[in-house]
Amino acid sequence: MRAILLLCLLQASFAVPSFNWDTSNSKAGPENPNEVCSIDKGSCNCCVMLKEVNRLKTHFDEKLSELEQEYVQTVQSLKFIEAGRVAVSVALLDNDHYIWFGKFSIDTIVPYKHVFINLGDGYNTTSGIFTVPRSGVYSLALTIFSDAGAPGNTLAACAILQVNGYVVAGSKEINTRDQEDSASVVLALHLEAGDEVAVKLPRGCSLYDDSNHYNTFSVFMLYPTEPLA
Numbered sequence: 001m002r003a004i005l006l007l008c009l010l011q012a013s014f015a016v017p018s019f020n021w022d023t024s025n026s027k028a029g030p031e032n033p034n035e036v037c038s039i040d041k042g043s044c045n046c047c048v049m050l051k052e053v054n055r056l057k058t059h060f061d062e063k064l065s066e067l068e069q070e071y072v073q074t075v076q077s078l079k080f081i082e083a084g085r086v087a088v089s090v091a092l093l094d095n096d097h098y099i100w101f102g103k104f105s106i107d108t109i110v111p112y113k114h115v116f117i118n119l120g121d122g123y124n125t126t127s128g129i130f131t132v133p134r135s136g137v138y139s140l141a142l143t144i145f146s147d148a149g150a151p152g153n154t155l156a157a158c159a160i161l162q163v164n165g166y167v168v169a170g171s172k173e174i175n176t177r178d179q180e181d182s183a184s185v186v187l188a189l190h191l192e193a194g195d196e197v198a199v200k201l202p203r204g205c206s207l208y209d210d211s212n213h214y215n216t217f218s219v220f221m222l223y224p225t226e227p228l229a
């Protein structure tokens with residue numbers, strides 16, 4: 001019995017070196033349980049143990065390669081998400097002065113000059129156009145503000161959120177009772193890579209801004225809908 005146990009331990013130590021499943025360097029001992037059985041008929045308990053050890057080894061090898069695959073996929077997903085982050089927030093004026101933007105006789109794109117953030121480099125401060133870098137569901141937010149200049153003057157605070165030149169949503173406040181007014185539009189849209197998002201100032205409208213950044217335009221990606229090119 002003692003001999004069987006010894007043989008068994010010997011087998012285990014050859015077949016299963018600690019933290020190393022590779023048994024290629026354990027040639028010194030018989031690896032096949034059948035071999036052990038042929039050497040000593042009494043060591044069948046040991047055969048059972050070795051079979052069990054081999055079964056566990058196969059099981060853990062499979063689990064390990066599954067986990068490795070999942071890990072690689074997780075790292076890829078994370079890189080995919082990080083590479084596609086898009087967040088843009090801009091305001092009309094980038095200095096300490098004040099301006100009226102408008103009124104103009106034609107519709108005009110509003111070139112927001114102050115950049116809070118332009119993650120993904122989709123926004124162009126010269127043209128005022130945000131070009132969607134990656135297809136996805138986006139949140140868009142527009143806040144406008146205007147000042148008639150003096151009580152009784154016509155206030156014309158109005159702007160249009162547009163995608164590829166088409167109206168998505170607008171806000172409009174035209175009257176002679178308020179000297180100042182503000183309005184906001186917030187929505188979620190599915191945008192395709194290359195789409196051009198901008199704020200249009202319709203003719204006759206005007207915006208007022210100063211260092212308080214009353215006029216802001218923001219685009220955030222909520223989630224991407226296609227892999228990076």
Ligand SMILES: *[C@@H]1O[C@H](CO)[C@@H](O)[C@H](O)[C@H]1NC(C)=O
Pocket residue numbers: 124125126127
């Ligand atoms: C930004 O827009 C201006 C005016 O349309 C254009 O000349 C310029 O090339 C654009 N910049 C980039 C980086 O696309």
